[in-house]
Amino acid sequence: MMATLLFLALFLLGLLLALRPLLGPKEPFPEPPRREELLKELEVLKGEVEALSGEEKRLALARMVELERLLEGYRPPAPRARSPWPAVLLLGGVALLGVGLWRYTLPRLPGETTVTARQEARELKALAEKAQRTGAVEDLLAWGRRAYALKAFDQAAEAYLGVLKKDPRNLEALRRVGILLFLGGRLEEARLFLEIAQHADPKAAEGWLFLGNLYFQEGRMEEAIRAWERYLEAGGEARERVEALIAMARAQAQGGKDGQAVYQARCAACHGLQGEGGVGPRLKGNPLLKSPEAVREIVLRGRGAMPAVPLSEEELKALLKFLGTL
Numbered sequence: 115m116m117a118t119l120l121f122l123a124l125f126l127l128g129l130l131l132a133l134r135p136l137l138g139p140k141e142p143f144p145e146p147p148r149r150e151e152l153l154k155e156l157e158v159l160k161g162e163v164e165a166l167s168g169e170e171k172r173l174a175l176a177r178m179v180e181l182e183r184l185l186e187g188y189r190p191p192a193p194r195a196r197s198p199w200p201a202v203l204l205l206g207g208v209a210l211l212g213v214g215l216w217r218y219t220l221p222r223l224p225g226e227t228t229v230t231a232r233q234e235a236r237e238l239k240a241l242a243e244k245a246q247r248t249g250a251v252e253d254l255l256a257w258g259r260r261a262y263a264l265k266a267f268d269q270a271a272e273a274y275l276g277v278l279k280k281d282p283r284n285l286e287a288l289r290r291v292g293i294l295l296f297l298g299g300r301l302e303e304a305r306l307f308l309e310i311a312q313h314a315d316p317k318a319a320e321g322w323l324f325l326g327n328l329y330f331q332e333g334r335m336e337e338a339i340r341a342w343e344r345y346l347e348a349g350g351e352a353r354e355r356v357e358a359l360i361a362m363a364r365a366q367a368q369g370g371k372d373g374q375a376v377y378q379a380r381c382a383a384c385h386g387l388q389g390e391g392g393v394g395p396r397l398k399g400n401p402l403l404k405s406p407e408a409v410r411e412i413v414l415r416g417r418g419a420m421p422a423v424p425l426s427e428e429e430l431k432a433l434l435k436f437l438g439t440l
């Protein structure tokens with residue numbers, strides 16, 4: 115019985131020893147306490163030792179001496195040797211991923227954009243500080259120009275409005291404030307600024323570009339086309355883009371002229387909203403409408419009590435089409 119138990123115990127011990135490496139690496143020695151911990155304990159003791167007395171004080175002092183000694187002879191724990199392969203594989207993977215991302219997504223070196231962005235921000239800040247310090251028109255202009263170029267529109271607006279406060283007739287500031295208002299969606303005010311600026315300084319191409327954009331947004335095609343043409347005359351750089359814009363506005367002006375809108379603006383007051391008649395005779399169902407040439411004559415030359423109504427060819431065409439639907 116005893117022999118069996120002993121045998122079993124030995125067998126279990128052997129099994130345990132055999133399995134030990136599989137149970138995960140066990141640190142054979144406890145890690146030496148870390149330097150910071152020792153220092154901390156020393157600090158605490160130093161704070162407390164004054165308040166202690168007798169045996170306790172003696173023990174605390176002894177521990178302090180021990181700690182001092184430990185700290186003096188302290189060696190940082192030697193780094194454990196590890197297999198380098200996981201780290202190498204990991205680094206390799208990260209490098210491959212990085213190169214892949216860089217190659218396929220970034221047209222420039224990683225970090226380059228942030229570096230330039232930071233430089234630009236610093237440069238802009240310096241200009242802003244100088245302008246705010248001196249308040250001189252030249253400095254405000256320099257700040258505004260740089261901010262505008264970097265698309266820091268808030269700052270550009272602040273700078274150019276500062277210029278206008280000092281020099282309300284500064285054309286660059288008038289134009290740029292107009293552009294900034296336009297970009298901010300404040301069309302009415304933008305038009306005011308831009309029209310003044312372009313009237314006074316028709317050579318400034320960028321003003322024409324934005325004035326054209328503004329008219330276009332307001333649906334005033336003819337004026338948009340005219341403004342863009344003046345942009346090209348002033349030697350604006352975005353030639354192709356603006357030529358395409360002009361073509362688009364032309365197409366829109368032709369197809370988009372709404373005959374009903376023309377009728378309501380120019381005829382409805384006398385002939386009724388639906389052509390039912392008023393001061394002028396009824397047009398709805400009027401046999402005269404079957405001959406567009408006659409209507410054209412009447413409209414352009416007037417007849418009897420009806421005054422001539424000058425219309426462009428486009429407007430007239432759209433109008434005749436609309437009259438055909440009455």
Ligand code: HEC
Pocket residue numbers: 377380381382383384385393394395396397400402409412413417418419420421423
């Ligand atoms: C200021 C008022 C007024 C306006 C605006 C006006 N008309 Fe007239 N129109 C008249 C009067 C009045 C007559 C009748 C003239 C006459 O025969 O003495 C008339 C006549 C006509 C006739 C001839 C009708 C018939 O049966 O003889 C046509 C067609 C016509 N108008 C179309 C138009 C169109 C299209 C417009 C808009 C582009 C227009 N008019 C704008 C007052 C107006």
